[in-house]
Amino acid sequence: xxxxxxxxxxxxxxxxxxxxxxxxxxxxxxxxxxxxxxxxxxxxxxxxxxxxxxxxxxxxxxxxxxxxxxxxxxxxxxxxxxxxxxxxxxxxxxxxxxxxxxxxxxxxxxxxxxxxxxxxxxxxxxxxxxxxxxxxxxxxxxxxxxxxxxxxxxxxxxxxxxxxxxxxxxxxxxxxxxxxxxxx
Amino acid sequence: xxxxxxxxxxxxxxxxxxxxxxxxxxxxxxxxxxxxxxxxxxxxxxxxxxxxxxxxxxxxxxxxxxxxxxxxxxxxxxxxxxxxxxxxxxxxxxxxxxxxxxxxxxxxxxxxxxxxxxxxxxxxxxxxxxxxxxxxxxxxxxxxxxxxxxxxxxxxxxxxxxxxxxxxxxxxxxxxxxxxxxxxxxxxxxxxxxxxxxxxxxxxxxxxxxxxxxxxx
Numbered sequence: 001x002x003x004x005x006x007x008x009x010x011x012x013x014x015x016x017x018x019x020x021x022x023x024x025x026x027x028x029x030x031x032x033x034x035x036x037x038x039x040x041x042x043x044x045x046x047x048x049x050x051x052x053x054x055x056x057x058x059x060x061x062x063x064x065x066x067x068x069x070x071x072x073x074x075x076x077x078x079x080x081x082x083x084x085x086x087x088x089x090x091x092x093x094x095x096x097x098x099x100x101x102x103x104x105x106x107x108x109x110x111x112x113x114x115x116x117x118x119x120x121x122x123x124x125x126x127x128x129x130x131x132x133x134x135x136x137x138x139x140x141x142x143x144x145x146x147x148x149x150x151x152x153x154x155x156x157x158x159x160x161x162x163x164x165x166x167x168x169x170x171x172x173x174x175x176x177x178x179x180x181x182x183x184x
Numbered sequence: 185x186x187x188x189x190x191x192x193x194x195x196x197x198x199x200x201x202x203x204x205x206x207x208x209x210x211x212x213x214x215x216x217x218x219x220x221x222x223x224x225x226x227x228x229x230x231x232x233x234x235x236x237x238x239x240x241x242x243x244x245x246x247x248x249x250x251x252x253x254x255x256x257x258x259x260x261x262x263x264x265x266x267x268x269x270x271x272x273x274x275x276x277x278x279x280x281x282x283x284x285x286x287x288x289x290x291x292x293x294x295x296x297x298x299x300x301x302x303x304x305x306x307x308x309x310x311x312x313x314x315x316x317x318x319x320x321x322x323x324x325x326x327x328x329x330x331x332x333x334x335x336x337x338x339x340x341x342x343x344x345x346x347x348x349x350x351x352x353x354x355x356x357x358x359x360x361x362x363x364x365x366x367x368x369x370x371x372x373x374x375x376x377x378x379x380x381x382x383x384x385x386x387x388x389x390x391x392x393x394x395x396x397x398x399x400x401x
Binding site: 034050123 | 223226230252253254257260264268271285286289290309311312313314
């Protein structure tokens with residue numbers, strides 16, 4: 001249902017890896033390769049976080065600063081009642097792309113370290129952190145979503161629940177709010 | 185809890201507890217319709233947010249835009265352009281300025297991380313990414329200074345050009361430091377402000393030094 005999103009999900013990640021491996025063929029200049037790979041990694045991070053996650057698997061995560069200046073990480077999962085074959089395939093592509101690429105960048109990290117091509121190290125570290133951040137965020141969403149079903153039903157029994165709520169769990173409260181509004 | 189749902193609360197039983205209602209926005213969208221918004225809207229919204237932050241750096245008033253909706257796109261763009269403009273200025277140009285480019289990158293990002301850790305260890309209330317966001321965006325005046333320096337160096341590299349560059353760099357350095365201090369120092373307890381400001385001063389000083397001592401080949 002979302003062929004363009006699937007394409008772009010994989011396009012930026014795979015191009016970044018290919019450019020890193022074959023940068024000597026494309027250009028002699030270290031700087032051009034560095035900037036190109038960095039831009040590809042950034043576009044990949046933004047598109048996976050903001051677009052392909054919510055389109056392909058209905059998950060989303062973000063950071064929010066409330067009025068006190070405290071920062072909260074919010075993880076949200078859409079409740080999907082039907083799973084068609086096409087969404088299954090898209091979800092599989094999403095998760096495969098999400099998991100395999102950070103592993104590849106970790107391999108690059110060790111190969112760069114041991115072959116002492118240290119000028120690439122900054123780039124590889126940037127790649128690992130960006131892709132691992134997305135991986136971690138979405139895994140957190142997924143695991144949070146599976147615990148959610150029982151929470152949403154228990155929210156309706158507020159009188160029983162009230163003494164148990166603590167202010168510390170604002171992110172989970174927000175998930176409940178979203179869980180209610182996201183029921184389709 | 186199913187059997188408690190039908191329970192009525194009698195008048196004489198005191199009911200107490202805590203109800204926490206999330207205050208503020210419910211996330212990046214006010215209602216759930218932006219879950220399905222077209223991608224173009226997402227892109228335009230983020231671009232406008234970045235543009236607004238650049239404006240806020242140039243006129244540093246107390247505003248929450250830089251602090252509340254942090255993003256790291258501006259710092260990335262500024263870092264890359266500054267590093268691009270600074271390359272090619274070393275004595276040995278056997279390599280094409282490769283290590284120097286990565287050096288600028290590492291100095292800016294590692295420096296920003298260290299300052300953020302420092303302010304958090306001193307008990308600041310600002311979050312990690314907010315601080316990185318502010319420090320990154322406040323590199324804008326120095327990037328402008330670099331641009332001006334490069335243009336001045338095209339005209340010539342004598343004493344006059346050095347004095348012009350010195351004045352421009354000092355002015356932009358002061359602007360950067362004041363802008364970032366305006367945003368960051370408020371999150372600290374009053375007797376700690378100097379402890380937080382001096383690493384920021386040092387950070388922008390190092391960048392200004394790199395800009396001032398740049399001589400093209």
